[in-house]
Amino acid sequence: MEYLKGPLYLDIAAKGLCFVGVVMMIFGQGGWFTGGVVAVVLGVVCGALSMVAGRRMRQRGWDGVNRVE
Template structure:
């Protein structure tokens, strides 16, 4: 779990920027609307960057938590089955 701290910070930053941007767009006048729009756009970009970072950190074998209907392989096979069957 120590590897997920960076993407967590990116997610918090993205949501914070987007929230501040929305508040600026709703309550701001003139140039503040454009600044809020820019902040929302930056929040979306940072959120996408965070999702890519989590995808690179995750194990290629899948999530560490148990699957709700049992373990599954990459191609939809159960991991309990033999590869040749």
């Protein structure tokens, strides 16, 4: 279970950044819209890292030995 904390925190950060970015794009004007776009892009990058990290952690079995796919 300890291996799942990293991908979980990355996933929460990704969703939070995307949410904040969308709110900034809807309610912001001028530079806030650009900041919202940047926040969404960073959220998507964090989400991709979360998926990659989760996939790498799932390749190990419970005994720590890598599984063959």
